[in-house]
Amino acid sequence: MGILSAIPQLIRTGATFERAGALALVLESLGASPLLRGTVRALVWPLRWAGRRGDPALPPLARALTAMGPAFIKFGQILSTRPDVVGTRLAAQLRLLQDRLPPFPQEAARAVIARELGLPVEALFSEFSEPVAAASLAQVHRARLRATGEPVAVKVLRPGIERAFRRDIDGMRLIARLLDLIPASRRLRPLDVVDHFEGVVRGELDLRLEAAAASEFAANTAGDAGFRVPAVRWPETGRRVMTLDWVDGIPAGDPEAIRAAGHDLPALAERVLQLFLRHALRDGYFHADMHQGNLKIAADGAIVAYDFGIMGRIDDYTRRVYAEILWGFIRRDYRRVAEVHFEAGYVPADRSVEAFAQALRAVGEPIFGMDASRISMGRLLTHLFEVTERFGMQTRTELILLQRTMVVVEGVARSLDPHVDIWRAAAPVVEDYIRASLGPQAVARDLWRAARVLARLSPHLPQIARDALTPERSAHGGRRTSRLAPLLWMGLGGAIALLGVAAGAGL
Structure with missing residues (x-):
């Protein structure tokens, strides 16, 4: 879609936002001047009639996005994970955004399944219900496998959602280009935000990827007591259709x-917090949309998760940094928390460690030891972002999804037990990870991994040595020792020492 063809989408979007009362809110959050805000609203106001009405029961921003349709709803849901971009005020409003779309007809779902899996629904399922849940990109049906009689959940993409998504993305990109003209909004990198959104949703538009995420998550968490993930039924899964085991249980909400x-509500509240931390720290792979609507409590008390469209992944180094930061807060060692930020390069080296530690103390002390009923996560996040901005801390995109999910999971735990002590619940999980990942055994394991890499390279070491030690010709035809020779000797010496340490450790 070109710029000209995206203009009607731009007009309809602006009109809908104005009609819902969200346009002024968005312009203000973007830092637009009063003159610019007034000019934009004066231009859009006569076109309000072209905007969609939306649900008056929703807050303005959620109302506008819901009225615009599936892609905009999903955009709002993803933006709710980025308070660093939209601010805590808008992020809180966006967290209220729910998939409020009517289901599409069962016959349309049947047609998608037949086209995707190559067989009519009757050949695959002995039962196939009306939709039991409808979301922005897909809906779910309860069914029963014809071959085994087992109950399953069948997720089907909305017909035409890929085409609608491409159209809406083009409109969003045009809006982002216009926002980029506002100096105050450039700090939000609107084009980067749209690109990020496009990448996330393109993954959700291929249900084979969500099925793979569910399968990996299930494998990682197979040994976690009191937690289950429905199994994927691969023969009945394709790009537009995904089939999982049916989950019976009480909604966590x-x-x-x-x-x-x-069921023991305080125990469930503590378990949901600990499970999330265990998945993030131990596996580096966690459910990043772990709200009440995606959790059920089974008859045996197990927490059952589903909907794996948004998953988070963090590397081993980042997990260690995050664990040290958490552990420092738990022990109220704010100096160490500050040092970890500097060691990881999260805070510019020219800032004061002592001043940063003092600012972190102002964040941590008011909430330490308090139960959840006395903590405002909104005010806490606002304070935390103020601190990071004051010390020039760059946004760590790999941590944003983790931090946002932590807030969501804390909300789930609080709904089950308003007096849950977040720090007490987190302490044993973080301590176990610290012991396993930063203690002597972890060092030995890291050395062993490095030694294995060197062992794989050993057949090439003679040639590398010859190349490095062969004298180079100077510009005047003379011979001189390769500049790589000292590095080679240092590397070989380090490799020998490393192999010796690994062997001494009995690895």
């Missing part, structure tokens, strides 16, 4: 029903 079923 219904604590009264959970209590009535005889």
Whole structure:
């Protein structure tokens, strides 16, 4: 879609935002001057009639995005994970955004399944229900496998969603280019935000990738007591269709029903926090959309997760840094928390470690030892972002999704037990990870991994040595020792020492 063809989308978007009362809010959050805000609204106001009405019961921004359709709803949901971009005020409003779209007809779902899997629904399933849940990109049906009689959940993409997504992305990109003309909004990198959104949703538009995420997550968490992930049914899964085992249970957002079923709510609250931290720290792979709507409590008390469209991944080094930061807060060692930030390069080296530690103390002390009912995560995040901005800390994109999910999981735990002590619940998980990843055994394991890499390179070492030690010809025809020779000797010496340490450790 070119710029001209995207203009109607731009007009409809602006009109909808103005009609919902969200345009002024967005312009203000972008840092637009009063003159610019007034000019834009004066231009858009006469076109309000072209905007969609939306649900008046929703806050303005959520109302506007919901009215614009599936891609905009998903855009808002993803932006809710980026308070560093939209600010904590808008992020809080976006977290209220739900998939409020009507389901599409069952016959359309049947047609998608037949086209995708190559067989009619009747050949695959002995039962196939009306939609039991409808979201922005897909909907779910309960079915029963014809071959085995087992109940399954069948997720089907909305017909035409790929085409609608491409159209909406073109409109969003045009809006982002216009926003980039506002100096104050450039810090938000609007084009980068749209590119990030496009990459996330393109993954969600291929249900084979979500099925692979569910499979990996299930393998990682197979040994976690009190936690389950539905198994993927690969023969009944394709690009536009995904089939998982059916999950029976009470929605995590219904604590009264959970209590009535005889489950221990405080224990569940503590477990959901610990599970999230264990997955993030131990595996580096976690459910990044772990809200009440994606969790159920099974009859045996197990927490069952589903909907794996948004997953988070962090590398081993970042996990260690994050664990040290958490552990420092748990022990109230703010000096060490500050040092970890500097060691990881998160804070510019020209800033004061002592001043940063003092600022972190102002964040941590008011909430240490307090139960969740007395903590405002909104105010806490606002304070934290103020601190990081004041000390020139760059946004760590690899941590944003982790931090946002931590807030969501804390909200789930609080809904189950308003008095849950977040720090007490987190302490044993973080301590176990610290012991396993930063202690002597972890050092020996790292050395062994390095030694194995060197062992794989050993057949090439003679040639590398010859190349490095062969004298180079100077510009005047003379001979001189290769500049790589000292580095080679240092590397070989280090390799020998490393292999010796690994062998001494019995690895």
